[in-house]
Amino acid sequence: MTADHSIRPFSISVHAARLAYAGALLFDALDVTLPAGQTTCLLGPSGVGKTSLLRLVAGLEGAGVVRCSDDRPLRGRYAWMAQQDLLLPWLTVAGNLMLGARLRGERPDPARADGLLRLVGLAGRGDDRPASLSGGMRQRAALARTLMEDRPVVLMDEPFSALDAITRYQLQDAAAELLAGRTVMLVTHDPLEALRLGHRIHVMAGRPARLDEALEPAGAPPRDPRDPEILKLQAELLTRLASARAATA
Amino acid sequence: MSGRTGMPAPVRGLIVAAGLVAAWQAVVWLTGVPHYILPAPQAVLAALLDHAALLAENTGTTAAEILLGLAIGTLLGGASAMVMDYARVVRRWLMPVLVASQAVPVFALAPLLVLWLGYGMASKVAMATLIIYFPVTAAFLDGLRRTEPGWTDLARSMDASRWSALRHIRMPAALPSFASGLRVATAVAPIGAVVGEWVGSSSGLGHLMLNAIGRGQTDLMFAALSVLAVLAIALYFTIDRLLVRALPWVAESGVEDRINA
Numbered sequence: 001m002t003a004d005h006s007i008r009p010f011s012i013s014v015h016a017a018r019l020a021y022a023g024a025l026l027f028d029a030l031d032v033t034l035p036a037g038q039t040t041c042l043l044g045p046s047g048v049g050k051t052s053l054l055r056l057v058a059g060l061e062g063a064g065v066v067r068c069s070d071d072r073p074l075r076g077r078y079a080w081m082a083q084q085d086l087l088l089p090w091l092t093v094a095g096n097l098m099l100g101a102r103l104r105g106e107r108p109d110p111a112r113a114d115g116l117l118r119l120v121g122l123a124g125r126g127d128d129r130p131a132s133l134s135g136g137m138r139q140r141a142a143l144a145r146t147l148m149e150d151r152p153v154v155l156m157d158e159p160f161s162a163l164d165a166i167t168r169y170q171l172q173d174a175a176a177e178l179l180a181g182r183t184v185m186l187v188t189h190d191p192l193e194a195l196r197l198g199h200r201i202h203v204m205a206g207r208p209a210r211l212d213e214a215l216e217p218a219g220a221p222p223r224d225p226r227d228p229e230i231l232k233l234q235a236e237l238l239t240r241l242a243s244a245r246a247a248t249a
Numbered sequence: 250m251s252g253r254t255g256m257p258a259p260v261r262g263l264i265v266a267a268g269l270v271a272a273w274q275a276v277v278w279l280t281g282v283p284h285y286i287l288p289a290p291q292a293v294l295a296a297l298l299d300h301a302a303l304l305a306e307n308t309g310t311t312a313a314e315i316l317l318g319l320a321i322g323t324l325l326g327g328a329s330a331m332v333m334d335y336a337r338v339v340r341r342w343l344m345p346v347l348v349a350s351q352a353v354p355v356f357a358l359a360p361l362l363v364l365w366l367g368y369g370m371a372s373k374v375a376m377a378t379l380i381i382y383f384p385v386t387a388a389f390l391d392g393l394r395r396t397e398p399g400w401t402d403l404a405r406s407m408d409a410s411r412w413s414a415l416r417h418i419r420m421p422a423a424l425p426s427f428a429s430g431l432r433v434a435t436a437v438a439p440i441g442a443v444v445g446e447w448v449g450s451s452s453g454l455g456h457l458m459l460n461a462i463g464r465g466q467t468d469l470m471f472a473a474l475s476v477l478a479v480l481a482i483a484l485y486f487t488i489d490r491l492l493v494r495a496l497p498w499v500a501e502s503g504v505e506d507r508i509n510a
Contacts, residue, residue: 060402080406086399089498090421103409103417129498149407 009037009152009183010069012057017064019052026052027209032202034153036069039184039221040214041198043191043237045245049209050187051083054155057185079149081156085142087130093117093141094126097148116144119174121167135162140171147178154179157187169225172196176222191237195230197221201237205244212240288468293475296468303457304476310453312480314370314442318377322434325378326385327427333386334393335415347383355380356444363449373445373453380441381434388430392423425499428492435488439481454480 017030026049034040034057042050056062058080068074079100087096097116098108117126120140122133130138139162146154159175160168176197188194194201198221200214215233217223223230270290276282277289284292297304333340359376366372396419404414446455454477461470493499 055402058402058406060405076408078406080403082399082402084399086397086403088400088418088421090424090496099403099417100407103404103407103413105413131498131500 008070009181011036012069012074012153012183013067014053014057015065015067017053017056017062019049019056019062021052025208030064030208030210032211034183034185035200036183037181038199039179039186039197041194041201042185042187042204042211043189043194043201043241043244044204044209045241045248046189048204048207048244048248050204051157053204054080054157054185054187058155074153077151078153078155079146079151081142081146081154081159083157083161085130085138087138087141087145089130092127092129093122093133096130096141097126097145099145100149113144113148116148117141119147119178120144120171136164136167139163140167143171143175147175152182154182154184156184158189159186160193161189168193173222180221191234191241192225192230194237195233196223196225203237203240203244205247207248209248212244285465285467288471292468293471296466296472297475300469300472304454304472307452307454307457307473308476308480310370311439311442311446311455311477312484314373314445314453315377315438315480315484317370317374318381318441319434319438321374322378322381322438323385323431326382326430326434327389329382329386330389330393330427331415331420333390334419340390347386351383355441359444359448362445368449368451372448373442373450376445377438377441380437384433384437385427385430388433389423389427392426393419395426396422424496428496428499431492432485432489435485436481439477439484443477 012034014030014032014034017032018028019026030053032040032053042053044050052062056064057066057074058078059066059075060080066074068077087093088099091099094110094113094117095102097113098110100106101108114123114126117123120143122137122140122144125133125137125141130141133141139159143159146156146159160171163171172193179197186194186197195217198217200216202211202214204211215237217230217233225231273287274290277287288296329343333343355376358379359372362372362375362379366375393415400418400422401414404418409417442453443455443458446453447459450456454473457473458470458477461467461473
């Protein structure tokens with residue numbers, strides 16, 4: 001099987017997504033489109049099914065039709081970053097970054113791994129084991145591993161949640177640059193993060209859950225969080241989230 | 250860690266050993282038990298020195314049986330676990346047999362093994378292999394089947410083949426379980442070898458012990474027993490150290506952590 005590394009963006013449409021968990025229907029007949037080369041953010045109360053929807057797109061759980069606009073399967077063309085860092089404890093940090101290449105029997109690229117580690121602020125930590133990193137550093141290593149995959153589609157589940165405010169701000173900038181031109185799905189709890197990085201922002205609510213009409217902030221990411229327009233949208237998103245929580249509980 | 254408790258573990262071990270020997274000496278003095286029932290510590294030490302060559306020769310036999318049994322049992326157990334993990338059919342048919350076989354007292358097979366494989370080393374190695382096989386297989390298979398699901402998902406998202414995921418993720422992830430199986434195996438391997446020797450043999454520490462008892466050389470039998478004990482303990486600690494060193498990412502799994510806990 002040959003992996004496609006070219007970044008020729010394509011959109012992904014999810015149709016009739018359905019997931020039952022412990023007898024309860026998390027979502028059913030759910031449709032969502034991830035436009036080509038854009039970042040789609042997913043906000044919503046805890047337990048509404050954001051992570052599951054992301055995993056469904058990745059083909060890891062649930063049922064539904066996931067179609068790429070170029071009519072080829074998504075398998076082998078996306079990178080996935082889970083909420084847990086999933087770093088392998090027996091590999092070094094650099095080894096973790098090159099895991100994908102190793103798993104596919106490709107030649108690893110240590111220079112690229114080094115560059116990405118520098119980008120996420122882990123320069124010089126490549127030879128360390130993950131156990132010696134703090135929670136925030138581990139999350140940054142996981143982010144670097146995801147970017148290392150260099151796929152046209154990136155599915156990320158709260159990639160910056162364990163970071164302090166300043167590091168988060170810097171990494172959002174770095175990520176926005178590297179994610180530009182890719183089709184991205186980003187699950188987050190932070191409305192401001194969605195407004196900084198997303199082309200389209202959905203709030204997921206209800207049981208079974210639905211997606212509301214996407215909010216589309218003006219301008220290209222990464223946006224300035226001090227922009228009054230962004231702050232106004234944040235207030236709107238907070239209102240939507242509050243009613244989403246009421247609808248889901 | 251040892252620094253906090255004040256005294257290093259080896260020193261504590263030596264003190265306990267000295268205490269046991271002192272208690273042994275006290276029993277001999279207080280009860281006046283005849284030397285052919287319970288020889289005094291210094292009589293055993295004398296026998297140890299007098300028969301050093303004889304003991305060394307038989308220790309070599311027993312050690313070889315233990316190590317061979319350990320090697321073969323570990324290899325077979327590891328391979329079986331991988332095959333059973335890989336092929337569901339094999340697992341479904343073999344697992345009940347394996348579990349049921351654990352209910353059979355393996356020692357009862359010793360006479361049969363001697364009958365089939367003779368008085369030499371083969372029957373003892375087979376005995377040791379047999380009792381090692383299950384703990385190793387069960388522990389490794391358990392480890393393989395309990396891979397962190399997130400890692401399996403990650404492998405899938407990275408488009409890994411089944412074999413590649415097994416080799417790069419599930420096998421290393423199962424190594425700590427494999428190591429605990431190996432620790433159990435190391436502890437029981439000497440039992441297999443010695444039981445095999447008791448049933449029928451021409452050399453080995455078990456053989457020497459039986460002969461010494463038969464001839465009323467209780468001091469020699471105690472000497473052989475202490476050599477066996479030291480051999481087993483040394484083997485256990487060596488394997489444990491090697492495992493701790495081979496799996497540096499596994500926190501606090503070694504026997505030293507348990508000792509110093």
